[in-house]
Amino acid sequence: MVEKAYKFRFYPTPEQENLLRRTLGCVRLIYNKALAARTQAWYENKERVGYKETSAMLTLWKKQEDLDFLTEVSSVPLQQGLRHLQTAFTNFFSGRTKYPNFKKKRHGGSAEFTKSAFKWKDGQVYLAKCAEPLPIRWSRQLPPDCVPTTITVKLDPSSRWSVSLRVNDTRDLKLKPVEKQIGIDLGITSLVTTSDGEKIANPKNINKLHKKLRLAGKSLKRKTKGSNNYQKARLKVALIHAKIKDSRLDYTHKLTTQLIRENQTVVVEDLAVKNMVKNHKLARAISDANWGELVRQLEYKAEWYGRELIKIDRYFPSSKRCSNCGHVVEKLPLNIREWDCPECAAHHDRDINASINILAAGGAVSVCGARF
Numbered sequence: 001m002v003e004k005a006y007k008f009r010f011y012p013t014p015e016q017e018n019l020l021r022r023t024l025g026c027v028r029l030i031y032n033k034a035l036a037a038r039t040q041a042w043y044e045n046k047e048r049v050g051y052k053e054t055s056a057m058l059t060l061w062k063k064q065e066d067l068d069f070l071t072e073v074s075s076v077p078l079q080q081g082l083r084h085l086q087t088a089f090t091n092f093f094s095g096r097t098k099y100p101n102f103k104k105k106r107h108g109g110s111a112e113f114t115k116s117a118f119k120w121k122d123g124q125v126y127l128a129k130c131a132e133p134l135p136i137r138w139s140r141q142l143p144p145d146c147v148p149t150t151i152t153v154k155l156d157p158s159s160r161w162s163v164s165l166r167v168n169d170t171r172d173l174k175l176k177p178v179e180k181q182i183g184i185d186l187g188i189t190s191l192v193t194t195s196d197g198e199k200i201a202n203p204k205n206i207n208k209l210h211k212k213l214r215l216a217g218k219s220l221k222r223k224t225k226g227s228n229n230y231q232k233a234r235l236k237v238a239l240i241h242a243k244i245k246d247s248r249l250d251y252t253h254k255l256t257t258q259l260i261r262e263n264q265t266v267v268v269e270d271l272a273v274k275n276m277v278k279n280h281k282l283a284r285a286i287s288d289a290n291w292g293e294l295v296r297q298l299e300y301k302a303e304w305y306g307r308e309l310i311k312i313d314r315y316f317p318s319s320k321r322c323s324n325c326g327h328v329v330e331k332l333p334l335n336i337r338e339w340d341c342p343e344c345a346a347h348h349d350r351d352i353n354a355s356i357n358i359l360a361a362g363g364a365v366s367v368c369g370a371r372f
Contacts, residue, residue, distance in 0.1 A: 007164045010137060011135050013132065022073055024109035026073050031084070034058075035100055074113065074117045076112075076114055081112075106157060106234070110154040113151045115150075124136075148167055152166075156238075157241070158239045174306030175307070181359065183195040184266060184268045185269075185351050185358060188285045192259075209240055220237055248288065249290075252297060265362070266307065267359050267363075270312065271291055271314055273286065274292075318355075319332055319353065319354045323348065323353050327341055327342065327343040
């Protein structure tokens with residue numbers, strides 16, 4: 001059984017949009033009030049407040065006269081918002097993320113509905129306190145005999161509505177085994193270089209709309225903050241960002257699916273993308289390349305389809321090691337794309353040599369669990 005989420009666009013009626021916007025506003029308010037309460041309790045009394053305490057606070061907030069509008073929306077998304085806050089703090093205390101931030105209205109927002117807050121009937125979604133089904137644009141069908149377990153409604157900064165249906169897919173998705181194995185070197189000029197010598201170009205999605213985005217950003221700066229013209233200009237900027245994000249994600253999905261389908265084993269480097277984007281000269285190019293999302297998709301798709309993904313240590317000198325004799329050169333600046341080995345005189349393309357070494361290191365990890 002595989003847990004999947006299917007995302008669709010939908011176009012709510014005026015009544016549905018009014019209810020959903022109020023729901024998102026209440027979720028954002030409760031999240032921010034709970035975050036403020038937990039922060040205040042720690043700094044003033046060194047007291048840790050958890051989900052149980054914030055849930056009790058929510059009950060009291062609903063009884064306040066100035067917050068009685070909280071009872072007009074479903075209580076489930078409010079409770080789920082508190083659970084998400086608890087998850088954010090758990091990740092913070094474990095060192096995986098930074099301290100939770102307050103939610104902002106201009107970022108849109110989301111509301112999560114569990115089984116008790118929606119109804120799935122005749123292939124349609126009925127949310128709590130909403131008489132009509134959501135007018136979803138069904139771009140594809142859910143797997144047969146699959147019923148959503150959780151539904152998340154989201155409004156993005158460009159004012160587009162989407163709904164995500166989480167289902168448990170009981171189908172056997174494993175593909176037939178194949179012989180092929182590849183190592184992958186991720187880059188900027190060539191997004192992917194494989195150990196068999198193939199180079200897949202980086203689409204550089206942000207460059208295609210960079211001029212349009214820059215002009216829209218300049219127009220936004222000239223507007224008075226908070227005015228109607230400011231909101232219109234902000235929406236134009238958000239729509240351009242959304243178009244860039246959609247094209248980047250679409251390309252990444254198609255590429256990762258192809259790599260998983262054609263290869264039994266895929267070997268990649270365990271890159272620290274968050275640290276790499278601290279280099280301001282390369283930050284935009286690295287972010288646009290979408291390395292982190294590419295590896296993440298390879299990971300879960302390999303699990304779905306019965307393939308093997310191997311990650312090797314990020315400090316393994318894949319570029320500086322000669323794939324012919326194993327000699328490691330002391331320095332190899334980024335501007336050097338081809339080099340000759342001083343030991344065996346073999347001529348190397350930097351990226352292809354790195355991908356061959358990555359595949360070899362992945363084989364050692366798979367066979368004996370070696371670390372590099």
